[in-house]
Amino acid sequence: MTAVDAATARDRLGGAVRSTVAFVRAQPVSVVLAALLVVLAVVSGSFVHGPGERLREAVGAGLDPFDDRGFWPLTLGSVLFASDRRELVLAVVAVLVLVGVAERRIGSRRALAAYVVTAVAATGVGVAVQAVGRAVGQPWALEVAAESTLHPFTPALGTIMTVSGFVGPLWRRRIRLLGFSALLAFVLYDGHPSGLYALVGAVVGLGFGRVLAGPPARRGWLRSSHHEVRRLASTVVAVTAAGPILTLLARSPVGPLSPFGLLFGDVLSGRSPADLCAIALHTPLDRQVERADLCARAAVLGSIDAVPTVALSLLPLVVLLVAAWFLRRGRRVALDVAVAVNGLLALFAVLYYVVMPVTGTSDGDPRRHLVAHVLLTVVAVAVPAGTAVSLFVLRHHFGVGAGVRRRLVATVVLGSGAVLAAAFAVVGWVGRASFVPSIDAAALAADVPERFVPVGFVGLAGLGPVPVGGVVRVAFEWTGPLWWLVVLVALVAGAVRPGDLRPDAERARVRELVHRGAPGTLSHMALWSGNSWWFTADGRSAVAYRVVSGIALTTAEPLCPPERLREVTLEFARWCDDQGLAPVFYSVRGELSPFFDDLGWTTLPVGEETVLHPATFSMTGKKWQDVRSSLNRATKNGVRAEWTRHADLRPAVARQITEISELWVAEKNLPEMGFTLGGLDELRDPDVALMLALDADDTVLAVTSWLPTWRDGEVVGWTLDFMRRRPDSMNGVMEFVIASSALAMKEQGVEFLSLSAAPLATTGPADGPATQTERVLTFLGRVLEPAYGFQTLLTFKKKFQPEFVPLVMAFPDPVQLPAIGTALGRAYLPDLSVGAVVRLVRTVV
Incomplete structure (x- = not known):
């Protein structure tokens, strides 16, 4: 090894040592606790194969171990041991991550207190709950009474729940909703006491966090952005869909919903012909036939334990998991499918837990414990039904692709179901002689819906006659799986947009025109x-638009050279007329009003754009005093400006931007606006630039996004879009960010900087009497001002001494004014109901 290599190795080793020391100093409690778990596992000999029987009985939590133990505090050791090496590794990671986050947020002493309090309380309360259940004869408590439980995850989960009381609304909501969703899935579908202890620990952690942090500054539900609601809804649907899968993978699941989860399993697996024959002999009397026929049916039944049966059991869950993936992207089709499938699962639960016990066609007798059965029924129905209802209530957050595709998917799914059902009925009736036992028309009609339901929900005793072979047997086995495959394919085809799986051809064409x-x-x-896009025949010009209530609202002007403006505008108007749409060019430059007047169109002012010219930008004079003071204050406080793009952000900085945005949305009494106002999704575009204000600790104090304007592939200007600040940031931070942006653009040599227009706000009243649409926009601006502050925003922009450029709206038919006003209201506030918009228009017209 050369001297250079040796020096490099020493530097790397020294760097690793320094990083390790810094890590330990930042979270010493989590490191010590993780090391304690490993040391105890090694010393006790449980590192390789898990704790032995004597050690488990000595420290494990549970009823029988607690009763037999002379020194009960040993039970608290149940949080310091893992059942096997895999669980030990996961527990160590959980402690390092979750407790480490707590240390960094609330300090080591509080984190350690949360760890100890949640460990002790969860173990004590968990055992007490089991004791009460055993005392009243609760079946689950009796079944797990002898278990000696180790639960090393409980205090780590309790600690992170404690921390949720110290964070902002974004992470508080995420931690609690996602954490409890996952915990409830384990408790309901797996059911072993470790899940109960973890759930109790999480609840205790919430209470302990409330004690340490005090009540939140704002009570009640805080509004979320579309982006955040989609993420949370997607996760909840995925967790609830994974619950039954968890049951199928668990060792001896005993959770309250484990029977429900097992309904998705292959109930025929492992059943001998003798077992199936015995089950068949318990068929209700009104369906009794000769014993020989029953056992013959049982033999045929055993032969359908194949791929179609397994596919029919698992495909509904796969559909839900795929729907969850598309919910994250705001797809309305995925919402429709998730609501429908969860509704079906709730219906299946009613069938299994209510209808079949009453009719005597279930495989067991859950009525032996009436109270437990009622509670189980309520929970089994409430989980999928509650998910479906919640998604339906939040449907306004999922507006992507809510048009023709949605109706086409519904038609395909329902139509294919009807066709497959009819085909099976016809094939079954033609081949009715192949069924064992024999089948009549009424029995065949009752059997048709069962083809689409997982066999576990029907039950072995509830299954009707089974065909021996041939085409009827193929139809019997594959009708249901084929339909669920159609649902899955229709979901993917309806929800996938071109940019999801391959380059978006239309968007790429538009981006090329924008760059030109x-x-x-x-x-x-x-x-x-x-947006949707209309292209000219030669593909060299386009119009971006969105249809709202029959109005085609364009996003600014056509994407075309100035000399083609008249041609493209008229061609787009003719196309709209052919489609039964009314074209409206929104937020076009006021200087184009004479052009639209020549066309015989009407124009109305909709705002004033504030434009600066970086080449002559200077902050001299008394009018710039506030801006100069903000720059000086930022320098004094160690605040710096950073010009960047989202793809180049450090993960910690990107997370802070999301949190700032969610805090802003949560403070509003009205939903997030859209149309010409961008959000988190829009600032992720690779062409969009960001200007951040960061302090010495890399805390994001404010963020702005800038949309480029191109000419021949070169950026000639930037337009302000997204603008948010941290609530506790210094005064004047936004002035600092805007001024820093102007200075950066001056160095870039761009032609203009636009602070954009404040929607529904102008510097003064328009000349002449107000039109109906102007009155609608004025009323909207007045109503929304307290929540969104558009007029206040315009006043803020005046500090930079901009040039005011009028923006107008142009449309061919003045008769459409009320409809245009309604469409604009729905474009900016898509969450408003149709009735609310109509009442709004009636109020001001």
Whole structure:
């Protein structure tokens, strides 16, 4: 090894040592606790094969171990041991991550207190709950009474729940909703006491966090952005879909919903012909036939334990998991499917837990414990039904692709179901002689719906006659799986947009036109989600638009050279007329009003864009005093400006931007606005630039996003879009960010900087009497001002001494004014119901 290599090795070793020391100093409690878990596992000899029987009986939590133990505090050792090496590794990771986060957020002493309090309380309360259950004869408590439970995850989970009381609404909501969703899935579908202890520990952690942090500054539900609601809804649907899968994978599941989860399993697996014959002999009297026929049916029944049966059991869960993936992307089709499938699962639960016990066609007799059965029924129905209802209530957050595709998917799914049901009925009736026992028309009609339901929900005793072979047997086995495959394919086909699986051809064409250059400052908005695109025959010009209530609202001006403006506008108008749409060019430059007047169109002012010219930007004079003071204050406080893009952000900085945005949305009394106002999704575009204000600790104090305007592949200007600040940031931080942006653009040599227009706000009243649409927009601006502060925003922009450029709306038919006003209201506030919009228009017209 050369001297250089040796020096490099020493430097790397020294760097690793320094990083390790810094890590230990930042979270000493979590490191010590993780080391304690490993040391105890090694010393006790449980590192390789898990704790032995004597050690488990000495420290394990549970009823029988607690009764037999002379020194009960040993039970607290149940949080310091894992059942096997895999669980030990996961527990160590959980402690290092979750307790480590707590240390960094609330300090080592509080984190250690949370760890100890939740460990002691969870173990004591958990055993007490089991004791009460055993005393009243609760079946689950009796079944797990002899278990000696180790639960090393409980205090780590309790600690992170304690921390949730110290974080902002974004992470507080995420930690609690996702944490409890996962815990409830384990408790309900796996059911071993470790899940109960973890759930109790999480609840105790919530209470302990409330004691340490005090009540939150704001009570009640805080509004979430579309982006956040989609993430949370997607996770909840995935967790509830994974619950039955958890049951199928668990060793001896005993959870309250484990029977429900097992309904998705292969109930025929492992059943001998003798077992199936015995089950068949318990068929209700009104369906009794000769014993020989029953056992013959049982033999045929055993032969259907094959791929179709397993596929029919698992495909509904696969459909839900795929729907969860698309819910994260806001797909309305995925919402429809998730609501429908969860509704079906709730219906299946009613069938299994209510209808079949009453009719005597279930495989067991859950009525032996009436109270437990009622509670089980309520929970089994409430989980999928509650998920379906919650998704339906939140449907306004899932508006992507809510048009023709949605109706087409519904038609395909329902139509294919009807066709397959009819086909099976016809094939079954033609081949009715192959059924064992014989089948009549009524029995065949009753059997048709069962083809689409997992066999576990029907039950072995509830299954009707089974065909011996041939085409009838193929139809009997494959009708249900084939339909669920159609649902899955239709979901994917309806929810996938071109950009999901391959380059978005249309968006790529639009981006090429945007880069080539288009008049105005808002051309980049043409690329936003929610837009549709119309192209000229030669593909060299386009119009970005969105249809709202029969109105085609364009996003600014056509993407075309100035000399083609008249041609493209008229061609787009003719196309809209052919489609039964009314074209409205929104937020176009006021200087184009004479052009639209020549076409015989009407124009109305909709805002004033504030434009600066970086080449002449200077902050001299009394009018700039506030801006200069903000720059000086930022320098004094160690705040710096950083010009970057989202793809280049450090993960910690990106998370802070998301949190700041969610805090802003949560403070509003009205839903997040859209149309010409971008959000988190829009600032992730690779062409969009960000200007951040960060302090010495890399805390994001404010963030702005800037949309580029191109000419011949070069950026000639930037337009302000997204603008958020941390609530506790220094005064004047936004002035600092805007001024820093102007200075950065001056160095870039761009032609203009647009602070954009404040929607529904102008510097003064329009000349002449107000039209109906102007009155609608004025009323909207007045109503929304307290929540969104558009007029206040316009006043803020005046500090930078901008040039005011009028923006107008152009449309061909003045008769459409009330409809245009309604469409604009719904474009900016898509969450408003149709009735609310109609009442709004009636109020001001």
